[in-house]
Amino acid sequence: MRKVKIANTDWEVSEIALGVMRMNVLSSQEAKSVIEAAIENGIDYFDHADIYGGGESEQVFGSAFTELSIPRDSVFLQSKTGIIPGKMYDFSKKHIIESVDGSLKRLKTDYLDALLLHRPDTLVEPEEVAEAFEQLEEQGKVRSFGVSNHNPMQIELLKKYVRQPLLINQLQMSVTHHPSINAGFNVNRTNQEAIVREGSILEYCRVNDITIQPWSPFQVGNEKEGILFDHPDFIGLNEVLAKLAEKYKVEREAIAIAWLLRHPAKMQPIIGSMNPKRIAITCRASDIKLSREEWYEVYRAGGFQLP
Numbered sequence: 001m002r003k004v005k006i007a008n009t010d011w012e013v014s015e016i017a018l019g020v021m022r023m024n025v026l027s028s029q030e031a032k033s034v035i036e037a038a039i040e041n042g043i044d045y046f047d048h049a050d051i052y053g054g055g056e057s058e059q060v061f062g063s064a065f066t067e068l069s070i071p072r073d074s075v076f077l078q079s080k081t082g083i084i085p086g087k088m089y090d091f092s093k094k095h096i097i098e099s100v101d102g103s104l105k106r107l108k109t110d111y112l113d114a115l116l117l118h119r120p121d122t123l124v125e126p127e128e129v130a131e132a133f134e135q136l137e138e139q140g141k142v143r144s145f146g147v148s149n150h151n152p153m154q155i156e157l158l159k160k161y162v163r164q165p166l167l168i169n170q171l172q173m174s175v176t177h178h179p180s181i182n183a184g185f186n187v188n189r190t191n192q193e194a195i196v197r198e199g200s201i202l203e204y205c206r207v208n209d210i211t212i213q214p215w216s217p218f219q220v221g222n223e224k225e226g227i228l229f230d231h232p233d234f235i236g237l238n239e240v241l242a243k244l245a246e247k248y249k250v251e252r253e254a255i256a257i258a259w260l261l262r263h264p265a266k267m268q269p270i271i272g273s274m275n276p277k278r279i280a281i282t283c284r285a286s287d288i289k290l291s292r293e294e295w296y297e298v299y300r301a302g303g304f305q306l307p
């Protein structure tokens with residue numbers, strides 16, 4: 001597994017991370033097998049959120065991880081805060097601090113390596129976020145901070161008050177869902193893909209050394225549309241993925257992740273499989289590097305035209 005450097009830290013972490021949003025439904029034994037498969041295949045970075053499975057995902061992971069007796073400092077544990085599901089977003093100091101305390105308890109750990117603000121709260125008072133981050137850092141509960149689903153100006157607003165560097169921004173991205181890449185290709189045009197929905201977030205993160213963590217890298221778009229493999233709307237794409245998989249002697253999952261890794265933004269995709277075999281075949285993405293021609297072939301096969 002190749003490593004990716006997180007700017008503004010001395011961290012060299014696995015370039016593929018495992019997201020454990022779906023771990024809540026696993027038995028303790030299944031969860032242990034998933035964690036072991038991730039580690040055996042070189043993953044040392046795990047993404048959580050206080051809300052995944054209503055907290056159950058962190059709980060199941062925390063117990064399994066402890067039972068496996070894996071040294072805490074051999075992995076990076078990241079969690080997220082700020083969503084009250086179905087009701088509101090809450091970036092208040094009180095909520096951020098209580099949320100972290102809950103995550104630490106469920107994960108059975110003393111500290112998080114990274115804490116991300118999960119989805120923008122328009123009622124954010126960045127002074128409060130700054131106070132919460134100061135307190136959490138001072139108490140040794142959180143080592144570093146970042147955001148998720150934020151656009152450039154939202155990050156700038158936080159940066160005006162928050163002292164710590166914002167290291168990470170999680171964005172939904174897959175071979176079929178990448179509005180920030182499309183917007184970059186379609187500058188000065190009037191088609192749908194030209195719409196800058198996220199304020200040039202891809203370029204902003206590159207300029208500011210913020211690591212992008214693509215989430216849901218196998219989903220077509222929104223979750224109702226399902227997984228892109230064997231999807232009837234993406235037959236051509238699946239043929240190209242299969243052709244490249246054969247060439248590199250891997251599975252299509254590895255090609256879909258290799259496509260994200262080939263981008264020079266040095267992204268760290270977060271895969272969400274809870275299947276040890278699928279985790280192993282997906283991690284093979286880190287063994288290969290697509291050519292420029294292949295990257296563009298996959299892009300076009302996803303149904304997008306170059307201007």
Ligand SMILES: NC(=O)c1ccc[n+]([C@@H]2O[C@H](COP(=O)([O-])OP(=O)(O)OC[C@H]3O[C@@H](n4cnc5c(N)ncnc54)[C@H](OP(=O)(O)O)[C@@H]3O)[C@@H](O)[C@H]2O)c1
Pocket residue numbers: 018019020021022047048118119148149170171214215216217218219227229253270271272273274275278
């Ligand atoms: N920041 C945010 O707002 C945000 C939002 C959503 C998610 N996330 C993070 O991103 C992580 C990944 O999200 P995700 O779980 O949606 O990622 P994903 O890797 O795109 O999807 C994983 C799901 O797809 C299934 N799958 C994968 N390949 C398949 C195949 N070939 N055939 C059938 N099913 C297949 C997996 O099933 P198996 O388990 O059977 O492999 C699993 O249920 C989450 O765990 C979370 O940490 C962040």
